[in-house]
Amino acid sequence: MLKITPYLELDTEANHLVDHVNGKNISLTFSESAVLNCLLLSSNSVCSKDELLGAGWPDRVVATTSLTQCISTLRKKLDPYREVQLKTVARRGYQLHIATQSHVKMLAVNDAESMRAAIVDVSLVVKVSGILLALFLVLLVWYFSDYHKVSQKLSLWSADKRVELKIGGITGDARLLYKDDAPHLHPSMWEKHLDSDGDYLASYPGFNAFVATDGTNYSMAICPDSDKEQCSGNGLINITSVDSEPAGLNMKDFAELSKKMEQRIRYNRIMLPEGEEGVGALIEHHYHADVYFPVKGELLIRSDISMSLIYDSDTTGEFHSSTCITDEDCLTTPIKYKIRGKFKQYSETIDNLKIDAFQVSVQQKDLIKPERLNASAVPFYRDLRKRDIKDEELYFFRIYQDDKTAVWITPLFGQVTAWYKYDQVDI
Incomplete structure (x- = not known):
């Protein structure tokens, strides 16, 4: 399993995406799974078309239109996950960009590492804002509580x-x-x-x-x-x-x-x-x-x-x-x-x-x-x-x-x- 976000993973053996939030699997073709895997391993670097053709169609000679169609299909399957963007880099190839804000999305994950990432990887501003908001809500509930009235x-x-x-x-x-x-x-x-x-x-x-x-x-x-x-x-x-x-x-x-x-x-x-x-x-x-x-x-x-x-x-x-x-x-x-x-x-x-x-x-x-x-x-x-x-x-x-x-x-x-x-x- 290859982690894309704390709630989305790529299963390269079963060739599907695992959505832990909605509890569903999204089927991929072999080529789609291999191309996405190559992009993920590149860690935000640009992958050339030749690299992706070699990963998605090993030992085969195919036209670049096959890669174009594969990228188009992947984008549709990744569209519900706005934090994951498959970008075209002119005259160079393609790049997978994953926004750090994906870590603050509501999780339904039992994976301790994902939970840690969701907390640790967010920005300091988000953390402080979340803590202040939580404290404000606690104080608000306490202020209007019966116990506070008695006090x-x-x-x-x-x-x-x-x-x-x-x-x-x-x-x-x-x-x-x-x-x-x-x-x-x-x-x-x-x-x-x-x-x-x-x-x-x-x-x-x-x-x-x-x-x-x-x-x-x-x-x-x-x-x-x-x-x-x-x-x-x-x-x-x-x-x-x-x-x-x-x-x-x-x-x-x-x-x-x-x-x-x-x-x-x-x-x-x-x-x-x-x-x-x-x-x-x-x-x-x-x-x-x-x-x-x-x-x-x-x-x-x-x-x-x-x-x-x-x-x-x-x-x-x-x-x-x-x-x-x-x-x-x-x-x-x-x-x-x-x-x-x-x-x-x-x-x-x-x-x-x-x-x-x-x-x-x-x-x-x-x-x-x-x-x-x-x-x-x-x-x-x-x-x-x-x-x-x-x-x-x-x-x-x-x-x-x-x-x-x-x-x-x-x-x-x-x-x-x-x-x-x-x-x-x-x-």
Whole structure:
């Protein structure tokens, strides 16, 4: 076999051309094969007519018209391969010219030498251009990927600080998460909404806490009945301020009031069935939290939040969320906002804090308008109305998880951080 290009060879024994790209053989006469072989061995040199006549018709005397006809036929058979040109050199003979660009043609070759030639023999400009184009395409795909979107969202947050808070009569250390443009990170931004009097948590040795701000809202997620490794899920406190003026929330009064509010009908309550272990074909990972929004001179607003994850692979599945809003005197009938969609989960870090980021593609939204709406609830209803119109993609960050609880940052009235109770339900 004599190689013409990385994808085209001359078989001088079988007298045909072998096209590896299209997987076919092109028949040649003995004279055509011999003349082409002679031209190939001349390595771009001019072959005289006598040389070619001697190669194509050995031990025979033929007219030059036989060679002319042979060259004409060869040109037709080589015509599909534009890189291979059989040229006439006036008064001297013929020359076979093979363009180096033939090496960049799409190959269907298993021959390692051909593959090497296709890569090595091209010009430096072609190589550099190919590499740059490949890098550009990779960057383009990455830029528009879901992972890049998640990375962009996470890049807005930092978690390199801790703050010391005094809550309910005891002092504790809290991990701080904040958006990089948040202007105020002093502990007073969370403490100022609480009445300093009272020892609501004095019976506890301490608490674990996460505090967060997106620059507008200031959230506290507190587990008072916990050790360093595990939160019991008892007595969770989730308070988010949505107003800069101190609310003056008394923790003892808050404890009694929140119990009354939580004893009312829970529109987001999920009844966990008692079944045999491992019976369910699917597992629902269910999270529930009550978040309170104190505003000075206004009724206390509670947001009853329920979220469920149902995995169909290690990192994807169905997402369900339901938010129910009421006030302390039930003057506002429940405002309910439901979301259903598909999620993708990514494991990331923010300043060495391991988190799970969930990108939710919203497929269905349902906002139930209340029959009655007081002044305290109006801003919350308006926010949900905007989300019902605009949200197509949402991002949820789980920043802590143990056997019974988890801490999430959710896109609700800005960004709200809360400590959730956690259960698994067989479906």
